[in-house]
Amino acid sequence: xxxxxxLDEATLMSYAAGSLSQAxxxxxxxxxxxxxxxxxxxxASESIGGMLLEGLDPVDISDDALDAVLAAIDKEPEVVxxxxxxxxxxxxxPMPLADYIGGSLDTIEWKRxxxxxxYYDLPCHTKGVSxxxxxxxxxxxxxxxxxxxxxxxxxxxxxxxxxxRFAAGDIADLDDQIEHQPLVDSEEDCxxxxxxxxxxxxxxxxxxxxxxxxGF
Amino acid sequence: xxxKPPGEDVExxxxxxxxxxxxxxxxxxxxxxxxxxxxxxxxxxFRHFAPKVKAYIIRLGLVETTAEELMQETMLTVWRxxxxxxxxxxxxxxxIFTLARNQSIDWMRRQxxxxxxxxxxTPDPDDSDRGEQSVTADRMARAVQxxxxxxxxxxxxxxxxxxxxxxxxxxLGIPLGSVKSRLRLASEKLKTIWRAEV
Numbered sequence: 007x008x009x010x011x012x013l014d015e016a017t018l019m020s021y022a023a024g025s026l027s028q029a030x031x032x033x034x035x036x037x038x039x040x041x042x043x044x045x046x047x048x049x050a051s052e053s054i055g056g057m058l059l060e061g062l063d064p065v066d067i068s069d070d071a072l073d074a075v076l077a078a079i080d081k082e083p084e085v086v087x088x089x090x091x092x093x094x095x096x097x098x099x100p101m102p103l104a105d106y107i108g109g110s111l112d113t114i115e116w117k118r119x120x121x122x123x124x125y126y127d128l129p130c131h132t133k134g135v136s137x138x139x140x141x142x143x144x145x146x147x148x149x150x151x152x153x154x155x156x157x158x159x160x161x162x163x164x165x166x167x168x169x170x171r172f173a174a175g176d177i178a179d180l181d182d183q184i185e186h187q188p189l190v191d192s193e194e195d196c197x198x199x200x201x202x203x204x205x206x207x208x209x210x211x212x213x214x215x216x217x218x219x220x221g222f
Numbered sequence: 223x224x225x226k227p228p229g230e231d232v233e234x235x236x237x238x239x240x241x242x243x244x245x246x247x248x249x250x251x252x253x254x255x256x257x258x259x260x261x262x263x264x265x266x267x268f269r270h271f272a273p274k275v276k277a278y279i280i281r282l283g284l285v286e287t288t289a290e291e292l293m294q295e296t297m298l299t300v301w302r303x304x305x306x307x308x309x310x311x312x313x314x315x316x317x318i319f320t321l322a323r324n325q326s327i328d329w330m331r332r333q334x335x336x337x338x339x340x341x342x343x344t345p346d347p348d349d350s351d352r353g354e355q356s357v358t359a360d361r362m363a364r365a366v367q368x369x370x371x372x373x374x375x376x377x378x379x380x381x382x383x384x385x386x387x388x389x390x391x392x393x394l395g396i397p398l399g400s401v402k403s404r405l406r407l408a409s410e411k412l413k414t415i416w417r418a419e420v
Contacts, residue, residue: 015409016402020387023380024323024335030386031336038338045338049311050413055323056316058381061366064273065280068290072268075294076261079301102336131333154388154398181387181398203388 009041011169011176017157018044022051029128029136029201033157036100036199037177098161098174103199106130107138111162111197116140123147134202141165141196146189154204156180158188163196165189246270248314256304264301267314272297275322281382282326292329296322327384365415373408376401 013021013034020026021034038045068074097109106128107114116124122142130136134154141147143163157179164173165188172178172188180186190196248267255263276293280286299321307317327335366374379385379393387405391398 014402014406016387016405019377019405019409020380023384024327025380025384025386027386028331028333028336035336035338048338049316050417051409052320053313053316054377054409054412055319055381056313057365058377059271059274059278059319059322060315062274062277062281065277067273067276067293071272071290071294072265075268075297075301076265078294078298079261079264082302102338105334105336131331181402183399203386 007040007175008173009043009175011172011178012041013037013044013047013177014179015047017155017179018047018051019054022048022055024055027130027132027134027201027203029130029132029134030155030157030203032102032106032128032130032136033159033177033199033201035102037157037159037175039100039102040175100161103161111138114138114140130201132201134204136201137199139198139200141188141190141198143190143193143195146187154181154202156200156202159199161197161199163190163192163194165196165198166191249309252300252304252307252314252317253309256307259304267300268297271300271315271318275318278319278322278382279326282330282384284326284330288329292322292325296325299325365412368415369408369411373404373411376404377408377412380405 017026017030017034021031021038026034038048097104099107099109099111107126114126116126118124122145124140126138126140128136128138138161139147147165157177158172159177160172160174162174164171166172167178167186167188169178169180169186171191173192178188248270251263251267254260255267272293275296276289279289279292279296284292296318300318303321307314312320324335324337366377369377375394376390379390385393387398387401390401394401
């Protein structure tokens with residue numbers, strides 16, 4: 007997989023800190039599971055967490071905390087070497103997403119927004135949007151801007167917008183400075199995993215009319 | 223926690239305790255624990271990390287009793303998962319930080335924090351050449367101290383208070399873009415120091 011669009015450093019830091027919303031963390035983790043380069047960067051960001059933990063002044067813990075944990079350890083079964091075959095198949099569903107939808111993009115029960123555009127909402131306990139989008143070749147997402155951040159990870163097919171071309175594994179990590187209109191340029195439907203931390207703002211009349219319907 | 227002015231704790235955090243245990247090689251101890259399952263090693267790790275893990279969880283805004291409970295769960299997970307620890311990938315403090323982070327978020331959200339890797343790993347033949355990933359506490363402290371205050375602040379608000387970019391933006395009254403550029407600058411500096419000193 008030749009990934010050309012990566013996670014923004016600020017997003018990686020927040021992923022490592024645990025301060026991304028559930029929906030944003032899911033998209034970030036999916037990209038990380040596909041991108042060795044960002045994985046190495048994430049490990050370096052997590053090491054900042056490690057050094058901050060190391061730098062904290064210790065607080066009092068309960069007098070019997072150690073005894074309680076040691077007692078719990080004694081009740082643990084012997085550590086057994088569990089050899090779990092990685093469930094890596096030819097699937098284009100990244101591991102973190104498989105927890106939500108299972109192993110295939112082809113069994114999703116899509117809902118249609120307009121001809122050529124379908125969505126499926128993920129059960130993320132989150133403030134913004136968390137959904138899969140499927141868009142037919144030649145179709146475009148409605149032009150929009152954001153109040154906050156938006157992460158879009160391509161799982162299948164490709165799209166182009168004002169920034170460039172995005173294919174499987176690429177992530178568009180955008181903030182409120184960007185107005186864009188992604189256009190699908192692959193022969194097959196383009197399937198993306200999308201998360202925002204605030205509702206989108208559509209910039210056309212059609213978009214504003216559609217907004218109550220699409221829930222974006 | 224809501225009434226705290228943002229970044230109030232910055233000064234307190236930077237003043238680090240220079241206890242002698244900061245010189246110990248925790249990554250080596252954790253690796254040895256995984257190999258031997260020696261309870262004495264576990265107790266040494268517990269005494270050092272448990273009070274820090276609890277301090278971290280309290281900073282995330284959880285009450286003392288919950289923090290105590292989640293700290294004990296985290297430390298139990300250290301024992302359970304020690305065999306998955308790989309010192310060529312992370313220092314012991316980093317690995318324990320991610321366990322504490324996940325334990326706290328899972329509890330707060332009642333939903334599993336999305337992780338990017340299978341916990342199982344197979345030894346990589348090149349691992350031995352990748353070097354030790356641990357940096358001592360005082361080196362780390364110096365790295366954070368070297369940051370300009372407005373960069374240290376966004377780091378603390380992200381890691382210690384669990385605040386998103388937009389929350390930081392509204393609390394500090396600065397644009398979202400400024401939050402992100404401060405985080406990028408801080409990250410760049412910390413990672414440079416970290417790489418140079420490993």
